[in-house]
Amino acid sequence: MNRIEKLIAKLPENCDGAIVFSMTNRGYLTEFMSSDGTLLVFRDGAFFITDSRYIEIARKKVKGAEVILQGKLADQVAEICKDHGVKELIVEQELTLAQFSMFREALADIRLLDGPELSDAIKGLRAVKEPGEIEMICAAQDITDRAFLEILNYIRPGVTEKQVAAELEYYMRRLGADGLAFGSIVASGENGSMPHAVPSDRKIRKGDLVTMDFGAKLGGYCSDMTRTIAVGQIKDEQLKIYNTVLEAHLTSMAAAKAGCSGKALDAIARGVIDAAGYGGCFGHSLGHSLGLDVHESPMCTPSRDYILPAGTIMTIEPGIYVEGKWGVRIENMILVTEDGYRNLTGSERALITLD
Ligand SMILES: [Mn+2]
Known part of the structure; x- marks a missing residue:
């Protein structure tokens, strides 16, 4: 059919x-x-x-x-x-x-x-994605992962958020992307507390966390990933936030399976963040599906209970945002399967520190 x-x-x-x-x-x-x-x-x-x-x-x-x-x-x-x-x-x-x-x-x-x-x-x-759609999203994510590796060689103190965004986008195009899945987010230092910050002329400094949320579009299909990296030595509290977000990301993802509730996955991540003392610092939903649009149904959200079908692709993207100070978000895409899930994002999730 x-x-x-x-x-x-x-x-x-x-x-x-x-x-x-x-x-x-x-x-x-x-x-x-x-x-x-x-x-x-x-x-x-x-x-x-x-x-x-x-x-x-x-x-x-x-x-x-x-x-x-x-x-x-x-x-x-x-x-x-x-x-x-x-x-x-x-x-x-x-x-x-x-x-x-x-x-x-x-x-x-x-x-x-x-x-x-x-x-x-x-x-x-x-x-519910067809095999050809899954292949296209994986190919788009492969470009996105490779662009992330490239940008790590570019980021250093003194470059601006806008310059980082421009380079990321250039890398994705050069690696074969048809375009961008959405406007890239590059948020450094205190700008990181705004989940959807627009890249600015702020120069990256030593001690910054830098959050990059970006994705390539290929054959009409979107990819979506977020990584927060450190530039130079960061404070203990920044590291604690990073490790808390990573734990929320890993534990909620581990519970993903066809037939599970998106609301329940969100609650797992939110529970980890609340228990670490950051209740109220994770304002958005845990994740969304994507395909031709970067945000599609179903979702992992506290506001509505979606049951995740086998074959759906979801993002898992918890974050902690401390107003005026900093923020961390870690986002991968997964394919939900009968037995669990398949991780579609290849990039490293352990904290990367650039000198
Ligand atoms: Mn996303």
Whole structure:
């Protein structure tokens, strides 16, 4: 079964089909990425409408849908629906209000269902990676790991966070990345207490911890890793934080297995951090899935209980952030399996100290 056929099997019974408009959901289902396009999925077939910029390549690459050149989109969608006797269509929750209004106006005779069922069905498909997707994410991570080794030769007192980010990104591109999975984070010294700090002109100094969170994109797929390294001699408290985060990372990861609860894994990591006296210093979730997007469902979070299926890829990324002082985060990706997990990140996790 191709991905569109898998979606058809999961469509709620009360609808005749679905409109998939958002970029990554469309890209996932058709296995063709484009900034423009509309996918109509009916029980008896699917149609992918796109404009002249993509039509030639779409005709070669789109899987499981008939490719149609875009004219006046709203009229085309209405006509195709009429030809197929469609009365009720489910739309994604990812649509903007403006897009939803456009379809509602164009499809006056059709009932549009805007519940979560379509988005949840696609999330469920995307959560379980196919072998080819796992291979691509591993290849993206291999580039990311190699870029990390390279950057260790570049970091020294006096270079700025922005310079480190630029070099990291250059290494990833040179090693074959198509682009970045997300804007790289390089946070040194006191900037390390902000989990999503933007690289600044701050110069790295002796005694700094430097957190780098980055990932390559390859074939549409993201990788994601974080390492905190030390430059020069660090204080005992910095080392204690590092070792606590590492223990939280290792113990929560060790409990990962298909069918386990993401909330429970988060609680294991949070328990280690709280017990070391850093309660309240780990504000974000333990981890997230990723694929075509850098953040995907499911998650390991205290705010909702997700059950992790076999074949999902999760990040495990606990951190401790002490405002105005410093921060540490260690992030690997794992493939969740029936027996446990497979670690997909090759880089060293023991503290690396550069002189
Ligand atoms: Mn991450």
